[in-house]
Amino acid sequence: MENTQRPTKARPSHAVTRRLLADRHSLPLSIALHLVPGALIVAVYLLVAEPFVLAVGYPVFLGWAIALCLVLGPLMAGLYWLGRIRNGRFSLRGVLHYTEKPLPRGKLVAMTVPLFLWMMVVSTALIPLDGFVFDHFFTWLPYADAGGSATTYIDGYGRSVMLTTLAICLPLTGISLPLIEEFYFRGFLLPRIAHLGKGAPVLSTVLFSLYHFWAPWTFLSKLIFFFPGPWFVWKKKDIRLSIGMHVGTTLISMVGGIIALALNLI
Numbered sequence: 001m002e003n004t005q006r007p008t009k010a011r012p013s014h015a016v017t018r019r020l021l022a023d024r025h026s027l028p029l030s031i032a033l034h035l036v037p038g039a040l041i042v043a044v045y046l047l048v049a050e051p052f053v054l055a056v057g058y059p060v061f062l063g064w065a066i067a068l069c070l071v072l073g074p075l076m077a078g079l080y081w082l083g084r085i086r087n088g089r090f091s092l093r094g095v096l097h098y099t100e101k102p103l104p105r106g107k108l109v110a111m112t113v114p115l116f117l118w119m120m121v122v123s124t125a126l127i128p129l130d131g132f133v134f135d136h137f138f139t140w141l142p143y144a145d146a147g148g149s150a151t152t153y154i155d156g157y158g159r160s161v162m163l164t165t166l167a168i169c170l171p172l173t174g175i176s177l178p179l180i181e182e183f184y185f186r187g188f189l190l191p192r193i194a195h196l197g198k199g200a201p202v203l204s205t206v207l208f209s210l211y212h213f214w215a216p217w218t219f220l221s222k223l224i225f226f227f228p229g230p231w232f233v234w235k236k237k238d239i240r241l242s243i244g245m246h247v248g249t250t251l252i253s254m255v256g257g258i259i260a261l262a263l264n265l266i
Contacts, residue, residue: 017082017085020082021082021085021086021094021095022192023192024192024193024195025189025192025193027193030189030192030193030203030207031207033189034185034189034204034207034208034210034211035207035210035211035213037071037072037075037184037211038210038211038212038213038214039213040071041064041067041068041071041072041213041214042067042143042213042214044066044067044070044071045063045064045066045067045143045214046142046143048066048067048070049062049063049064049066049067049070050063050143052066053066057157057161058157058161058164058165059153059154059155059156059157059161059162059165060143060145060153061153061154061165061166061169062165062168062169064153064173064214065168065169065172065173065177067214068172068173068177069172069177072177072180072181072184073180075180075184076180076183076184079092079095079096079183079184079188080092080095082095083095092183092187095188096183096187096188096239097187097188097191097237098186098187098190098191098233098237098238098239099187099239100237100238101238101240102236102237102238103236103238103240103241108238108240108241108244111232111236111241112240112241112244112245112248115228115229115232115241115242115244115245116244116245116248116249118225118228118245119225119226119228119229119245119246119249120249120252120253122221122224122225123221123225123249126220126221126224126225127221129220129221130215130217130218130221131217133217133218133219133220134217137217138216138217141216143214154166159261159264162261163258163261163262166254166257166258166261167258169254170251170254170255170258173250173254174247174250174251174253174254174255175247175250175251178246178247178250179243179247181208181246182239182242182243182246182247183239185204185208185211185230186204186229186230186233186239186242186243187239189204190204190230190233190234194234200230200234201227201230201231201233201234201235202227204230204234205222205223205226205227205229205230205231206223208222208226208230209222209223209226226246228245229241229242229245229246230242
C-alpha cells in the first residue's frame, strides 16, 4: 500500500532554534540580532525606566541601567535556553564560541593590557567628538537631555544621590551588562559571521556601535576605539581579549567616577 502520509514539518519554534544555533547566520538575521536589542532598550527606557527614576528623584543614568538590565538579562537567559535545547541542560557549550581559551595566560595579558589602554585613552580623547555630533545632529531626540557630555546623565542632583546612583550601577553597567554584551555580540554573533573573513570584525563593530541607539552620537567614536576588540577576538579566537578590554574599561571608568565624585573632583 502506498504511504500517503505527508512529511512532518518542523515546528516553527524548532526552526527558529536551528537558525539561531546554526554555524552561520544570514546577513539579515545577523543585522536583526545585533540591532533589535538596542531598539528594545530605548523602548523600555522611555516607557518604563525613565518615568520610574524621575518619579523617585534619581538621575536618568539609573534609568538606562534599568532598561539595559530588563533587556540584556532576558537576552542572557535566552542564550542559556538555547544551551538547554542543544545540550539537554543549562549550558553555553556550543552556543558561545571563542571560549576555548587558546591563548596562554602570559600572551593574553600582554594583548589585553594594550587593548584596555587603547579603549580608555581613545574613548576619553573622543568625548569632544561625541559632544560635537550630539550638538549638531541629535538634540531632537526625546531623550536628548541624557546626552552630550560624560556627566550629563547624572548632572543636576545632589552629591549623595549621584554617589548612590553610581554605587548601584557599578556592578551593573561596570561589570555585568558589558559582560553580557561580550557573551552575546562576540561569543554568540561574531563567530556566526566569521565566514565573512576580515569583514566579520568590521561588521561586528559597525553593528555593535549602531546597537547603542540610546547614544547614537557616539557611533563614530565607538567605531574607532572599539574595533581592536572584535578584530583580535576574531583573529585569535579568544573572547577574553574583548572582555578584558570592554569590562576592564567600564569598571575602571565607574570606579574612577565614584572616587572623583566622592573627593569633590567633579
